[in-house]
Amino acid sequence: xxxxxxxxxxxxxxxxxxxxxxxxxxxxxxxxxxxxxxxxxxxxxxxxxxxxxxxxxxxxxxxxxxxxxxxxxxxxxxxxxxxxxxxxxxxxxxxxxxxxxxxxxxxxxxxxxxxxxxxxxxxxxxxxxxxxxxxxxxxxxxxxxxxxxxxxxxxxxxxxxxxxxxxxxxxxxxxxxxxxxxxxxxxxxxxxxxxxxxxxxxxxxxxxxxxxxxxxxxxxxxxxxxxxxxxxxxxxxxxxxxxxxxxxxxxxxxxxxxxxxxxxxxxxxxxxxxxxxxxxxxxx
Numbered sequence: 001x002x003x004x005x006x007x008x009x010x011x012x013x014x015x016x017x018x019x020x021x022x023x024x025x026x027x028x029x030x031x032x033x034x035x036x037x038x039x040x041x042x043x044x045x046x047x048x049x050x051x052x053x054x055x056x057x058x059x060x061x062x063x064x065x066x067x068x069x070x071x072x073x074x075x076x077x078x079x080x081x082x083x084x085x086x087x088x089x090x091x092x093x094x095x096x097x098x099x100x101x102x103x104x105x106x107x108x109x110x111x112x113x114x115x116x117x118x119x120x121x122x123x124x125x126x127x128x129x130x131x132x133x134x135x136x137x138x139x140x141x142x143x144x145x146x147x148x149x150x151x152x153x154x155x156x157x158x159x160x161x162x163x164x165x166x167x168x169x170x171x172x173x174x175x176x177x178x179x180x181x182x183x184x185x186x187x188x189x190x191x192x193x194x195x196x197x198x199x200x201x202x203x204x205x206x207x208x209x210x211x212x213x214x215x216x217x218x219x220x221x222x223x224x225x226x227x228x229x230x231x232x233x234x235x236x237x238x239x240x241x242x243x244x245x246x247x248x249x250x251x252x253x254x255x256x257x258x259x260x261x262x263x264x265x266x267x268x269x270x271x272x273x274x275x276x277x278x279x280x281x282x283x284x
Contacts, residue, residue, distance in 0.1 A: 001081040001082070001083065002019050002020060002021050002036075002081060002082050002083075002084070002085040003019070003020040003079065003080075003081050004017055004018070004019060004020075004076055004077070004078055004079065004080050004081070004082065005018045005019065005020050005056075005058050005078065006018040006058075006078060007076070007077060007078045010062065010140040010141075011137060011138055011139075011140060012137075013064050013065045014062065014063070014064045014065075014108060014138075014140060015062070015063060015065075015073075015074050016050070016060065016061070016062045016111075017060070017061050017062075017063075017073075017076075018053075018058040018059070018060050018061075019058060019059050019060075019061065019082070019085055020057060020058055021034075021057065021058070021059050021085045021087075022057030024052075024059050024085065024086075024087045024088055025052045025053060025054050025056075025057050025058055025059050026054055026057075027088050028049050028052040028059060028087070028088040029088065029092030029093075029119075030049070030092060030093050030095065030115040030116045030118070030119045031048070031049075031090065031091070031092045031093030031112070031115075031116060031210065031245065031246055032048070032049050032087065032088035032089060032090045032091070032092050033046050033047060033048040033049060033087060033088070033089050033090050033212075033218075033245065034046070034047055034049060034059065034061070034085055034086060034087030034088065034089065035047075035084070035086045035087065035089065035215070035217075035218045036061075036073075036082055036083075036084055036085050036086070037082065037083040037084040038069060038072045038073050038076070038082050038083060039072075039082070039083050040083050042069060042072070042083065043068075043069050044084075044216060044217070044218075045069050045070070046089075046212065046215045046218060046241075047061045047062075047063055048061075048111070048112040048210070048212065048245070049061070049087070049088060049115065050062040050111040050112065050114065050115060051114070051115050052115075059085070059087075062108065062111035062140075063108070064107075064108045086218065089218045089241060090218075090240075090241060090242070090244060090245050091242075091243070091244060091245075091246060093116050093119075093185065093208070093210075093246055094208070094246070095116065095119045095120050095123055095125070096123060098120060098123070098125050098182045098183055099124075099125055099126065099182055100125065100126045100128075100180070100181050100182050101120050101125050101126070101127055101128070101181055101182060101183050101184070101185060102127075102128045102129075102130065102171065102174070102181045102183075102184045102185070103116055103117040103120065103127055103128070103129045103130070103149070103185050103187075104129075104130045104131075104132075104167050104171065104184065104185065104186040104187070104188070104192075104196055105129070105130075105131045105132070105145075105167075105186075105187050105188055106131075106132050106133075106166075106167055106186075106187070106188025106189050106192040106193075107132070107133060107134070107138065107188055107189060107192075108140075108188075109187040109188030109189065109192070109210070110131050110140055110141050110145070110187075110188070111140070111141065112187045112210055113129070113131070113185070113187040113188075114141050114144055114145060114148065116185055116187070117129050117145060117148045117149055118148040121148050121149070121150075126150050127148065127149045127150055127151075128149065128150060128151045128152075128153070128174070128179075128181070129145045129148070129149035129151070129152050129153070130152075130153045130155065130167045130170045130171060131145055131152070131153075131154055131155070131167070132154075132155040132156070132157075132166050132167035132170075132188075132192070133155075133156050133157070133161070134156065134157045134158070135156050135157065135158050135160045135161070136156060136160040136161035137160075138156075139154070139156070139161055142154060153170045155167055155169065155170050166192065166195065167186075167188070167192060167195075167196065168192070168195035168196050168198070168199045171184070171196060171199045171200065172199040175199065175200070175202075175203050175205075180203075180205075181205055182205075182206075183205065183206045183207070183208060184196065184200050184205055184206070184207045184208070184249075185207075185208045185209075185210075186207060186208070186209050186210075186249065187209070187210040190254055190257055190258045190261060191254075191258065193209040193210075193249060193252075193254070194254040194258075196209075196249070197209070197249040197250060197252075197254075200249075201250065206248070207248070207249035207250065208246050208247070208248065208249060209246070209247055209248075209249040209252060210244070210245045210246055211227055211240045211244050211245050211246075211247055211252065211257065212240065212245060213225045213226070213227060213240050213257060213260060213261060214260065214261070215240065215241055217241075218241045220239040220241055220242040220243075223239070225239050225240040225241045226238070226239055226240075227239070227240055227244070227247065227252065227253070227256075227257060228252075228253040228256050228257075229247065229248070229251040229252060229253065230251055230253060231251055235253075
């Protein structure tokens with residue numbers, strides 16, 4: 001059992017928790033993930049590590065209510081316990097030997113992008129962070145990104161906070177004005193990452209994307225997290241849990257990934273609504 005040391009609501013649908021898991025905290029690196037179960041009868045869900053404190057032995061996770069399990073997790077309070085917290089899993093984000101990097105986060109993906117920006121800054125890189133949200137009510141981690149970035153650009157789809165537009169618009173503007181980066185690291189919705197890759201492609205800047213497909217066991221055995229990459233004109237199958245979650249954005253078949261990611265959308269909606277009726281809460 002793993003104790004919830006801290007809990008904080010970032011928005012109506014997004015929650016931050018710090019879990020007491022000293023062995024995970026000891027080995028965790030930016031870009032890696034954990035798999036948890038809320039209770040002994042619960043499903044296994046992957047969540048990317050949003051931070052860690054090796055001295056206190058805690059691991060930070062940030063999640064949005066999507067289905068039944070995240071709704072149940074959001075009901076937990078400080079001092080409560082969850083059943084399983086396994087990790088760290090996956091390959092850490094490569095941050096060494098990079099001098100000038102653009103870190104891009106979209107929505108809850110910013111929770112994954114933040115520790116990457118912090119690690120890059122700690123390694124001496126110049127970091128430009130671009131973070132995007134639907135509106136001002138969805139903005140999270142703004143102050144944290146400001147502290148860990150040499151420059152921060154905030155975008156909202158409706159212009160209710162900062163500049164109107166999406167993160168790809170902001171990146172495109174920088175590149176058109178002659179800005180150069182050693183690498184672009186994009187983390188967020190699939191359509192957002194696809195747009196970032198398209199914006200960077202004319203300039204030949206390497207783009208790393210973080211893929212978070214359907215995942216069950218986290219060891220590559222179930223095959224649920226498979227991705228198709230296009231390498232030298234040929235289709236190659238990789239598994240996000242063991243080969244990723246980071247991949248070369250120019251190689252990812254985003255259309256296939258988006259089609260697969262929507263496979264269980266109706267099921268998630270139904271289970272979330274069932275759970276909300278159980279707790280007497282409104283579905284988000």
